[in-house]
Amino acid sequence: MKKMKAVSAAVAISLLGASLAACGGGGDKGNGGSAASPSASSGASESPKSSNPVTLTFVISNTEDTTAFTKVFDAYEQQTGNKVELQALPGGDYDNLIKTRFSTGDFPDLFLMQPGTKQYVKLRAAETLHEWTGESGIWDNVFDSIKQAQVENDKIFGVPYGSTGMMGVFYNKEVFKQAGVDVPKNYADLIEIAKKIKAAGFTPFYEGVKDAWPPQVFYYTGWVTQVDPAIGDEGVAKLNRNELKFADIPELRDLFAKQKELKELDLYQKNVMAGTYDEMQNEMGDGKVAMAFMLDGIVSQMEQKFGKDWVTNNLGFFPFPSADDQGVAMITPPNQLMVPEKAKNRDVAIELVKFMLQPDNVDLFYANKPGIPIFEGATSELYPVQEDVKAFIDAGKSRVNIQNRLTASFVDFSKTLQNFFLKGDIDEAIEEFGANYQKDGKAKLLEGF
Secondary structure, three states: OOOOOEOOOOOOOOOOOOOOOOOOOOOOOOOOOOOOOOOOOOOOOOOOOOOOOOEEEEEEEOOOOOHHHHHHHHHHHHHHOOEEEEEEEOHHHHHHHHHHHHHOOOOOOEEEEOOOOHHHHHHOHHHHEOOOOOOOOOOOOEOHHHHHOOOEOOEOOOEEOOEEEEEEEEEEHHHHHHHOOOOOOOHHHHHHHHHHHHHOOOEEEOOOOOOOOOOHHHHHHHHHHHHHHHHHHHHHHHHHOOOOOHHHOHHHHHHHHHHHHHHHOOOEOOOHHHOOHHHHHHHHHOOOEEEEEEEOHHHHHHHHHHOHHHHHHHEEEEOOOOOOOOOOEEEEOOOEEEOEOOOOOHHHHHHHHHHHOOHHHHHHHHHHOOOEEOEOOOOOEOOHHHHHHHHHHHOOOEEEOHHHOOOOOOOOHHHHHHHHHHHOOHHHHHHHHHHHHHHHHHHOOOOOO
């Protein structure tokens, strides 16, 4: 793989800001490579080694790659004398295990949690977690939209740490070249491009309906382009208070109509109901499929299957187009660092978080786990497909996933969409979608539900 230029992430991500809960899509996806590590010393407020060093416990899912964290913690130990012990919990039951430890008073000093305010509800944050809103040394370099995705009732209980994830349309550049098409200028153009791709003998879109979760990406990416501009921040606030119903948003209804249209125009693969995420990767890598509405996990998966050179040269990205332009790139915040108020070494853990956020240590993290930075001035080695996303971020054409801005969840959305692909009933689908959202809000005892 040719080495991509390290990026200066002095960008202004637009507007306020989960990855798919159903499939664990996420932010810390980079090229999987390893760049030369910068100096481990931090450029700010170095302190002498403690005369009474402590060992902090850091709890993390066993599905996470801990290499980058370990590098930062080694630098922390060198500077302070304090050690960090990693405790990995099974990823499939991570949330429940964390809640169990909280209920028994077995608090870690620091732990990693999924992004967004939904996690506050799970952990009764106001009672159990350290609040970071006015904490010095925390928010100096974090992009505002990433910070705002963590705010609930003017409080923040988790510090985002890692890389921006993205969802949108991933495409095979070679297929586009052979079909004689380029990235679309608007949604109507996308449909015309898809028809030309089909006429050239390729499958325009692949959808993994059998796996259930992939069809949701169409709506999350379409939301930031089509729904957010229509309802605005106040509309999102109303959804959070259950004062606005999904069925009363014409632009959301139109997304269902658009997905139905793709099927009726025969722009998906044959037997779309049998579609799987794995087959999608194979078909796109083999040059049979042109496009897929997908999350950024495809980058690392395609690298594993087809190599770094393939991803570098063949994989491209564009957002869900709007009626008028190329659309808005949907981004996802990274996981968040949390410190329990009753942690044995709470104050030391807070200082560790501040250490992790110092610019040299942020760069050290990205050197070992590349991805699109969430910090001003940070550098990271990126694939061209990630540079494609970053270009939209730089241009102020990005928006945090709606699921990271709502406290209630889109529960059972994948099942709703499987039935929708079978029946094609828009009214039934959107009614079920809204009812499940309200049911989740009620179950979480959220105000207004």
